[in-house]
Amino acid sequence: MFHRIGQFVVRRAWWVIATWLVAAIAIAITAPTISAQTDEAAFLPKHYESIQASEVQEKAFPASFTPGALLLFERGDGGKLDAADKAGIDKVVKGLSDAGIKSVEQVLPVGEKSFSEDGKYALTMVSIDKTKQQSPEYLEAAKKLREKGAELASGTSLKYQVGGQAASALDQEEASGAADAIIALGTVVLVMLIVGIIFRSLLAGLLPVLLSLGVAMPAATGLIADATKLFDLKSSPITSAILIVVVLGVGTDYFLFLAFRYRERLRAGDERKEAVVNAVGRVGEAIASAAGAVAVAFAVLVLSSLGMFKALGPALAIAVVVTALVSLTLAPAVLSVIPSRGVFWPGKKWMNEPSNARFAALGRMTGKRPGLVALVSGGVLAVLALGGIGYNGTFDLAASSMPKDKESLVVQDKLMTAFSAGAADPSHVFLTSTRDGAKLDPAALSGFAAKLGEVKGVAQVPAEPELSKDGGTADFTVLLKDAPASNQAIDAVARVRDVAHSAAPADTKAYVGGISAVYKDINTAMVHDYTLVFPVAGLLIMIILGLQLRSLVAPWYLMASVGLGFAATLGATTLIFQNVKGEAGLMFMLPIFIYLFVVALGTDYNILIIARLREEVRAGRTPREAAREAIRHGGPTVASAGFILAASFATFMLAGNVLLMEIGFSLAFGIVLAAFVMAMFFTPALTALLGHAAWWPGHGDSAGHDEGVAVAEAHGAPEPAGRH
Numbered sequence: 001m002f003h004r005i006g007q008f009v010v011r012r013a014w015w016v017i018a019t020w021l022v023a024a025i026a027i028a029i030t031a032p033t034i035s036a037q038t039d040e041a042a043f044l045p046k047h048y049e050s051i052q053a054s055e056v057q058e059k060a061f062p063a064s065f066t067p068g069a070l071l072l073f074e075r076g077d078g079g080k081l082d083a084a085d086k087a088g089i090d091k092v093v094k095g096l097s098d099a100g101i102k103s104v105e106q107v108l109p110v111g112e113k114s115f116s117e118d119g120k121y122a123l124t125m126v127s128i129d130k131t132k133q134q135s136p137e138y139l140e141a142a143k144k145l146r147e148k149g150a151e152l153a154s155g156t157s158l159k160y161q162v163g164g165q166a167a168s169a170l171d172q173e174e175a176s177g178a179a180d181a182i183i184a185l186g187t188v189v190l191v192m193l194i195v196g197i198i199f200r201s202l203l204a205g206l207l208p209v210l211l212s213l214g215v216a217m218p219a220a221t222g223l224i225a226d227a228t229k230l231f232d233l234k235s236s237p238i239t240s241a242i243l244i245v246v247v248l249g250v251g252t253d254y255f256l257f258l259a260f261r262y263r264e265r266l267r268a269g270d271e272r273k274e275a276v277v278n279a280v281g282r283v284g285e286a287i288a289s290a291a292g293a294v295a296v297a298f299a300v301l302v303l304s305s306l307g308m309f310k311a312l313g314p315a316l317a318i319a320v321v322v323t324a325l326v327s328l329t330l331a332p333a334v335l336s337v338i339p340s341r342g343v344f345w346p347g348k349k350w351m352n353e354p355s356n357a358r359f360a361a362l363g364r365m366t367g368k369r370p371g372l373v374a375l376v377s378g379g380v381l382a383v384l385a386l387g388g389i390g391y392n393g394t395f396d397l398a399a400s401s402m403p404k405d406k407e408s409l410v411v412q413d414k415l416m417t418a419f420s421a422g423a424a425d426p427s428h429v430f431l432t433s434t435r436d437g438a439k440l441d442p443a444a445l446s447g448f449a450a451k452l453g454e455v456k457g458v459a460q461v462p463a464e465p466e467l468s469k470d471g472g473t474a475d476f477t478v479l480l481k482d483a484p485a486s487n488q489a490i491d492a493v494a495r496v497r498d499v500a501h502s503a504a505p506a507d508t509k510a511y512v513g514g515i516s517a518v519y520k521d522i523n524t525a526m527v528h529d530y531t532l533v534f535p536v537a538g539l540l541i542m543i544i545l546g547l548q549l550r551s552l553v554a555p556w557y558l559m560a561s562v563g564l565g566f567a568a569t570l571g572a573t574t575l576i577f578q579n580v581k582g583e584a585g586l587m588f589m590l591p592i593f594i595y596l597f598v599v600a601l602g603t604d605y606n607i608l609i610i611a612r613l614r615e616e617v618r619a620g621r622t623p624r625e626a627a628r629e630a631i632r633h634g635g636p637t638v639a640s641a642g643f644i645l646a647a648s649f650a651t652f653m654l655a656g657n658v659l660l661m662e663i664g665f666s667l668a669f670g671i672v673l674a675a676f677v678m679a680m681f682f683t684p685a686l687t688a689l690l691g692h693a694a695w696w697p698g699h700g701d702s703a704g705h706d707e708g709v710a711v712a713e714a715h716g717a718p719e720p721a722g723r724h
């Protein structure tokens with residue numbers, strides 16, 4: 001099948017190239033514009049209480065004041081605000097109210113309760129049209145508030161800053177754009193440099209970048225936008241950054257598989273076009289199976305409770321499939337029209353077969369002492385995994401996804417110190433009558449409020465709540481002692497829920513909402529995802545392994561090895577960021593990313609090594625000799641592919657925010673473990689120890705079974721001795 005694909009592509013090379021270029025441009029131009037979702041609540045299904053509370057609020061208090069932005073005033077010299085300063089504040093507030101900024105509904109005046117206890121800060125709120133939250137107008141309103149307010153405050157001693165939801169969304173968008181540019185530039189430079197060094201060629205280093213970012217990326221991005229709109233999926237600010245690395249990193253891996261085999265066929269004496277056809281015929285199965293495993297792992301995210309992952313999974317799956325199609329069609333077409341010397345220019349020794357002395361030595365060590373190698377490599381993974389015991393999840397996505405000096409985060413930090421830590425975003429308890437048309441009993445409300453105020457972690461609950469016009473719903477504003485996104489606040493809101501539910505008067509029902517309640521529900525949803533997504537992804541990958549290797553034994557220890565790699569990666573990341581760097585915890589979504597990337601790509605590298613090992617056994621070698629030769633011949637490509645992909649993920653650490661630093665370090669470290677510990681040592685050592693039992697109940701390691709040759713030869717290594 002793949003040999004025929006190669007023949008078709010080579011015969012119609014220019015037609016294939018033109019088709020891809022036209023298709024990529026057409027898809028990109030016609031794709032809809034998708035705005036990134038920054039409201040965490042939008043990622044939750046409607047059956048969670050925080051979402052139900054929001055619906056109660058919309059119904060009972062349709063005209064309620066919901067701050068979209070927070071205006072913070074202080075003196076430039078840090079002193080107390082005096083009468084002149086207060087007059088300046090009134091001038092700014094009135095000027096903003098009269099400015100007629102689009103989507104801005106109301107700017108609250110500054111009253112006595114608007115000042116901090118030390119008299120150094122003043123805070124007021126701005127209502128922005130909630131129906132515009134997912135449109136550019138919402139962000140534009142925050143931008144205009146900053147610009148107009150700064151203009152009005154000029155010439156005074158005031159320092160004026162804008163925070164809150166709209167300002168945070170604006171800062172996230174700007175930070176995301178800068179991060180994407182940094183990550184893209186860093187990844188491109190690394191790929192060109194590393195691939196260029198591997199092949200000692202300028203053009204070889206440039207080709208994967210042109211194919212991935214010039215064709216695969218716009219085509220994938222356009223298709224993802226179409227799917228997002230068609231299925232009403234959510235889009236996260238981090239999706240674009242991850243897509244860049246996935247498309248370029250995975251695309252470079254697949255290009256390496258093809259280029260290694262293409263060079264090998266040229267060394268064997270094939271003519272250029274014949275070499276391309278044979279290369280596709282040999283590595284096509286490897287690329288297709290690798291892309292299939294990775295795409296399946298990503299696609300499983302559609303089972304997630306969170307809209308963020310429901311959208312991210314299909315997006316990454318689409319990107320991987322498009323990248324694989326480019327690698328199987330466009331890449332061979334390009335190679336077939338470029339003279340072979342041009343692809344590997346200016347290198348002069350590309351026709352010489354390398355000795356791979358270092359990998360030969362590693363192979364001999366594993367072949368002689370597989371038990372010791374398995375014990376040491378497995379022990380390293382187990383020790384690192386112990387670090388995961390101290391893992392603590394955090395939920396402030398906004399604070400983690402942009403630099404700490406962004407204005408909205410500065411405002412948030414000052415609010416926590418100048419006012420109550422929970423003042424920036426208080427929780428709300430809605431008590432509503434369950435009888436149609438019935439009003440709440442006013443006598444019962446004060447007692448209910450008193451019980452809420454007694455909950456540990458609650459700073460203040462007004463005795464008199466806001467009542468809806470029909471008198472059927474009451475809104476209790478609950479001020480927490482801790483920052484809304486902190487684990488202490490999340491624990492406190494859980495206690496508030498327990499008390500609210502149990503203390504609700506007869507014929508009423510309580511709903512607890514607010515950002516802390518949203519984070520609590522996200523935590524609950526993540527537990528659900530861990531118990532569903534992880535097992536389903538693991539099971540599907542095991543089925544793929546079993547079908548490809550024709551074994552019931554090998555998939556178990558291969559998945560056990562990548563599972564140990566996942567635990568080791570999480571443990572190392574916990575140690576670095578929590579114990580060394582001093583972070584309060586790791587972002588709640590990080591384990592999902594680690595699991596999917598390390599398991600999917602770690603399995604890919606394991607397949608390449610174990611398939612090569614099986615081919616050596618078929619050629620008549622003992623399992624230990626096969627392990628030696630598998631590392632010798634397969635090690636260079638696994639090392640090259642793993643190093644490039646790890647370096648690509650490491651560029652996330654250049655973005656300047658905590659979230660991408662955590663993702664970058666964990667995924668880069670996980671890929672290093674997958675390639676250089678699991679695939680290079682642990683897996684071949686275990687396979688050597690198990691011997692022929694590794695292939696039970698099939699006979700996939702017996703002579704005459706050639707189905708896996710294509711996967712093994714993706715390394716571009718020569719066929720095992722004894723094969724002709």
